[in-house]
Amino acid sequence: xxxxxxxxxxxxxxxxxxxxxxxxxxxxxxxxxxxxxxxxxxxxxxxxxxxxxxxxxxxxxxxxxxxxxxxxxxxxxxxxxxxxxxxxxxxxxxxxxxxxxxxxxxxxxxxxxxxxxxxxxxxxxxxxxxxxxxxxxxxxxxxxxxxxxxxxxxxxxxxxxxxxxxxxxxxxxxxxxxxxxxxxxxxxxxxxxxxxxxxxxxxxxxxxxxxxxxxxxxxxxxxxxxxxxxxxxxxxxxxxxxxxxxxxxxxxxxxxxxxxxxxxxxxxxxxxxxxxxxxxxxxxxxxxxxxxxxxxxxxxxxxxxxxxxxxxxxxxxxxxxxxxxxxxxxxxxxxxxxxxxxxxxxxxxxxxxxxxxxxxxxxxxxxxxxxxxxxxxxxxxxxxxxxxxxxxxxxxxxxxxxxxxxxxxxxxxxxxxxxxxxxxxxxxxxxxxxxxxxxxxxxxxxxxxxxxxxxxxxxxxxxxxxxxxxxxxxxxxxxxxxxxxxxxxxxxxxxxxxxxxxxxxxxxxxxxxxxxxxxxxxxxxxxxxxxxxxxxxxxxxxxxxxxxxxxxxxxxxx
Amino acid sequence: xxxxxxxxxxxxxxxxxxxxxxxxxxxxxxxxxxxxxxxxxxxxxxxxxxxxxxxxxxxxxxxxxxxxxxxxxxxxxxxxxxxxxxxxxxxxxxxxxxxxxxxxxxxxxxxxxxxxxxxxxxxxx
Numbered sequence: 001x002x003x004x005x006x007x008x009x010x011x012x013x014x015x016x017x018x019x020x021x022x023x024x025x026x027x028x029x030x031x032x033x034x035x036x037x038x039x040x041x042x043x044x045x046x047x048x049x050x051x052x053x054x055x056x057x058x059x060x061x062x063x064x065x066x067x068x069x070x071x072x073x074x075x076x077x078x079x080x081x082x083x084x085x086x087x088x089x090x091x092x093x094x095x096x097x098x099x100x101x102x103x104x105x106x107x108x109x110x111x112x113x114x115x116x117x118x119x120x121x122x123x124x125x126x127x128x129x130x131x132x133x134x135x136x137x138x139x140x141x142x143x144x145x146x147x148x149x150x151x152x153x154x155x156x157x158x159x160x161x162x163x164x165x166x167x168x169x170x171x172x173x174x175x176x177x178x179x180x181x182x183x184x185x186x187x188x189x190x191x192x193x194x195x196x197x198x199x200x201x202x203x204x205x206x207x208x209x210x211x212x213x214x215x216x217x218x219x220x221x222x223x224x225x226x227x228x229x230x231x232x233x234x235x236x237x238x239x240x241x242x243x244x245x246x247x248x249x250x251x252x253x254x255x256x257x258x259x260x261x262x263x264x265x266x267x268x269x270x271x272x273x274x275x276x277x278x279x280x281x282x283x284x285x286x287x288x289x290x291x292x293x294x295x296x297x298x299x300x301x302x303x304x305x306x307x308x309x310x311x312x313x314x315x316x317x318x319x320x321x322x323x324x325x326x327x328x329x330x331x332x333x334x335x336x337x338x339x340x341x342x343x344x345x346x347x348x349x350x351x352x353x354x355x356x357x358x359x360x361x362x363x364x365x366x367x368x369x370x371x372x373x374x375x376x377x378x379x380x381x382x383x384x385x386x387x388x389x390x391x392x393x394x395x396x397x398x399x400x401x402x403x404x405x406x407x408x409x410x411x412x413x414x415x416x417x418x419x420x421x422x423x424x425x426x427x428x429x430x431x432x433x434x435x436x437x438x439x440x441x442x443x444x445x446x447x448x449x450x451x452x453x454x455x456x457x458x459x460x461x462x463x464x465x466x467x468x469x470x471x472x473x474x475x476x477x478x479x480x481x482x483x484x485x486x487x488x489x490x491x492x493x494x495x496x497x498x499x500x501x502x503x504x505x506x507x508x509x510x511x512x513x514x515x516x517x518x519x520x521x522x523x524x525x526x527x528x529x530x531x532x533x534x535x536x537x538x539x540x541x542x543x544x545x546x547x548x549x550x551x552x553x554x555x556x557x558x
Numbered sequence: 559x560x561x562x563x564x565x566x567x568x569x570x571x572x573x574x575x576x577x578x579x580x581x582x583x584x585x586x587x588x589x590x591x592x593x594x595x596x597x598x599x600x601x602x603x604x605x606x607x608x609x610x611x612x613x614x615x616x617x618x619x620x621x622x623x624x625x626x627x628x629x630x631x632x633x634x635x636x637x638x639x640x641x642x643x644x645x646x647x648x649x650x651x652x653x654x655x656x657x658x659x660x661x662x663x664x665x666x667x668x669x670x671x672x673x674x675x676x677x678x679x680x681x682x683x
Contacts, residue, residue, distance in 0.1 A: 010670065013669065013670070016579055020575045020576055024575075060615065061570060061644075063644045063665070063666070064643075064665035065572055065666060067665075067666030067667075067668075068572075068666040068669060069576075072666075
C-alpha cells in the first residue's frame with residue numbers, strides 16, 4: 001500500500017482526535033479548576049478528606065487522558081499532582097506551593113483558556129472604546145470600587161479596565177497586555193482563585209507588576225502573597241486617589257528601568273519605521289520630527305541614546321550634536337547618526353562632531369537594531385556595575401541605602417509595614433581559610449542568588465559588606481519577616497557546597513529582624529536594631545533568626 | 559474474515575471516544591462501548607465480543623468487580639479481558655495481573671498504536 005495513503009489515514013485520525021479534544025476540553029479545564037480549588041483550600045488549611053479524594057480523582061483522570069491527545073507533559077504533571085494528593089496522610093500545607101506550581105503548569109498545558117468565549121455577564125467594563133491596550137487592569141470583586149478606580153485612572157490619562165472574575169482577568173492579560181495590575185484578593189469570595197491568578201500574572205512573560213489591594217478587616221497571608229510574586233501591597237483605605245498615586249509611582253519606576261531612546265528625523269515615515277524596529281520590551285522610544293524642539297524633549301526625556309538624522313531642514317544633526325556636547329548633562333549621551341551620505345568627508349564630520357556611530361540610510365532594520373543593541377548593552381552594563389555588587393548581583397550598599405529610604409517613605413505614606421533583616425553567614429571566615437576564597441565566593445554568590453529568588457518586586461536585597469546581607473521587605477511585619485527568614489535558614493542549611501579537594505561542606509546563617517513602625521521609624525534605626533537582633537542571634541547559638549522585639553529593652557536603648 | 563469485535567468499558571467519555579475511533583480507523587475492528595461496569599456486562603452478554611478493554615477505576619462498580627461479574631457468567635467467562643489503568647506503580651500492575659486477565663494496558667495510550675498493543679497482548683497475529 002502506498003505510504004501516502006497510510007499517512008493520509010493517520011492525518012485523518014489525528015484530526016478526528018483533535019475534534020474529540022475540542023469537545024472535551026472544557027471538562028479538562030473544569031478538572032484543573034477543581035485542582036486549583038483544592039490547592040486553595042489546602043493553603044487556607046481547609047482541605048477535607050472529601051475534597052482531597054475528589055481532587056485526587058480529577059488528577060488521576062487527567063493523567064489518564066491528556067497523553068492520549070499528545071499532551072504527555074500534562075499527563076506527567078497530573079501524575080505528580082495525583083501522587084502529592086494521595087501521599088500517606090494526604091498533602092500538608094507546606095506542599096501547597098509545589099502543588100500550586102504543578103497545577104499552574106498543568107493549566108498552561110491545556111492551552112490558552114482565554115480562547116474560550118467569555119460569558120457576557122463577567123462584569124467586564126471598558127472605560128475606553130478601544131480595548132487593544134489597557135494600561136491598568138483592575139481585578140476586583142466589588143464592581144463599585146473597580147468602577148471608581150478606572151474612572152480615576154481615566155482622569156489621569158491612563159487607559160483602564162475593570163474585571164470581576166479570574167477568567168476575565170486571564171483573557172484581559174492575554175489580549176490587552178496591561179502594564180500594571182491591581183488585584184483584590186477577596187475577589188468574588190474566591191481567594192484561592194485570586195492567589196493562583198497572582199502567581200500566573202506576576203510570572204507571565206514579560207512580567208507584569210501586580211499590586212495587591214488589602215483590607216484591614218480581611219486577613220491576608222502577606223508572606224504567601226509576596227512569594228507568589230506580588231509587586232507591592234496597597235490598603236483599600238488609601239482610597240482611589242491614593243491607590244492611583246501608588247500605581248503611577250510603580251509604573252514610573254518601571255519606566256525608569258527601561259532604556260530610553262530619542263529618535264529625531266524630519267521624515268515621519270522614517271520615524272515610524274525606526275519605532276517599529278526598536279519598540280519592544282525594555283525599550284521606550286520617543287520620536288521627534290521637529291529638530292528645533294530637540295532641546296525641550298531632551299530635558300524631559302533624558303534619553304539613554306539619541307538617534308539623529310544628519311540632514312534636516314532648520315538644523316543639521318551635526319549642529320544639534322555640537323550643542324548637545326556643549327552641555328554637561330548630555331556630554332556623554334551616546335549619539336548615533338542616520339545618514340544617506342557615507343562619503344569619507346561626511347563620515348569624518350560625523351565622528352568629529354562627537355557621534356558614537358552611524359547607520360547608513362535607507363535604514364535596514366536588523367543593522368539598526370544590532371548597532372543600537374550594542375550601545376544599550378553597554379549602557380545597561382555600566383548602570384548595573386554602578387548599582388550592583390559585582391560578585392553576587394544584589395544591590396551594593398550605596399544603592400540599597402537610597403532604595404531603603406524610598407521603601408520607608410512609601411511605607412509611611414501608604415501606612416504599610418516594612419521589615420528589615422540583617423543576615424550574616426555563620427563561621428564564614430573558616431570557609432575561606434579552609435577551602436579557599438574561590439569556595440567562599442561561590443557561597444556568597446549562591447546566597448545572593450537565593451535571596452534574589454526569594455525577594456522580588458518592591459523588596460530590596462543588598463550586600464551590606466563582607467558576608468553580611470540586608471533584605472528590606474515591603475508590606476511585611478516583624479512576624480512575617482521572621483517566618484520568611486526562618487524558612488530560608490532551613491533551606492540554606494541543607495545546601496551542599498563542593499569543596500576544592502572533593503566532598504562537600506554546608507553552612508548556615510543567622511539573622512536579626514526589625515520592622516517599621518513597630519521597632520523603629522528611620523532606616524538608620526531599623527538597621528541598628530536589626531543588627532542588635534543579629535548579634536543576639538549569633539550569641540544564641542547561630543543558625544537562627546531573632547526579632548528586635550525579643551531583645552531586652554536595654555539593648556535597644558543603646 | 560469477519561472483523562474483530564471489541565467492547566470498551568470506561569466511564570470517561572473522551573477515552574471511550576478516542577479508543578473507539580482508534581480501533582475502528584487504524585485496525586478496522588468493530589467496536590462497542592459501555593460507560594459503566596453493569597452496562598459493560600449486559601452488552602457482553604448480549605453480543606459476546608472477541609475481547610474487552612476494561613477500565614479499572616470507575617465509580618460504583620469498578621474494573622475488578624466488573625471482571626468478577628464477567629467471570630461469573632458462562633457466556634462471558636472465556637472472553638479475554640485487558641485492564642486499562644492510569645496507575646503506574648508496579649505493585650498495582652502485579653495486583654491486576656493476578657486477577658486473571660489477559661493483560662494490563664497503560665493509560666494514556668497512544669491512539670496510533672493502541673490496536674497493536676491490544677493485538678500484542680492477546681497474541682493476535
